[in-house]
Amino acid sequence: MATTQSMELSINGRLHALTLEPRVTLLDALREHLGLTGTKKGCDQGQCGACTVHVDGERVLSCLTLAVQAEGRSVETIEGLGGEDGTLHAVQQAFLDADAFQCGYCTPGQIMSAVACIREGHAGSDDEIREFMAGNLCRCGAYPNIVTAVRQAAEALA
Ligand code: FES
Ligand code: FES
Numbered sequence: 001m002a003t004t005q006s007m008e009l010s011i012n013g014r015l016h017a018l019t020l021e022p023r024v025t026l027l028d029a030l031r032e033h034l035g036l037t038g039t040k041k042g043c044d045q046g047q048c049g050a051c052t053v054h055v056d057g058e059r060v061l062s063c064l065t066l067a068v069q070a071e072g073r074s075v076e077t078i079e080g081l082g083g084e085d086g087t088l089h090a091v092q093q094a095f096l097d098a099d100a101f102q103c104g105y106c107t108p109g110q111i112m113s114a115v116a117c118i119r120e121g122h123a124g125s126d127d128e129i130r131e132f133m134a135g136n137l138c139r140c141g142a143y144p145n146i147v148t149a150v151r152q153a154a155e156a157l158a
Contacts, residue, residue: 005022006019007019012075012076018067027041027044027051027063039051039052039062039077040108040109042105045063049135050105052135054077055073057074057116091114091153093156095111102142113133117150129154
């Protein structure tokens with residue numbers, strides 16, 4: 001019989017008590033146990049970036065992070081990015097303005113990655129943005145518009 005473990009996860013500023021098997025990933029904890037389905041599963045092997053979230057402010061792949069590893073740390077997902085009054089984060093607004101998505105499946109990961117990319121100081125040029133956003137795949141080929149969006153958001157946030 002599988003053993004479960006009690007844990008408390010801080011997601012978007014709120015504490016959630018969960019009882020999970022230790023093998024449950026942060027991605028599945030968010031999607032299947034907390035109903036936060038904005039974070040997507042494109043591969044579950046660390047190769048697509050659709051599951052990108054922030055842990056203590058840094059971008060991580062939630063499919064390669066166990067939920068237990070996030071205990072005592074601060075997790076932010078796409079659902080927590082906007083203001084409480086519904087205002088979009090500058091990166092969300094820039095993705096809309098620049099048409100930086102089509103199907104939208106890679107988009108939450110792209111946006112979480114872009115927020116971190118800008119914060120890391122890796123949005124200095126289009127080439128730098130392309131390089132530091134390369135961990136997020138987009139099969140709709142929205143890359144040129146994603147670069148535009150990240151550049152515009154970086155300028156808006158500067
Ligand atoms: S689902 Fe995590 S990298 Fe693809
Ligand atoms: S918008 Fe469809 S995969 Fe990126």
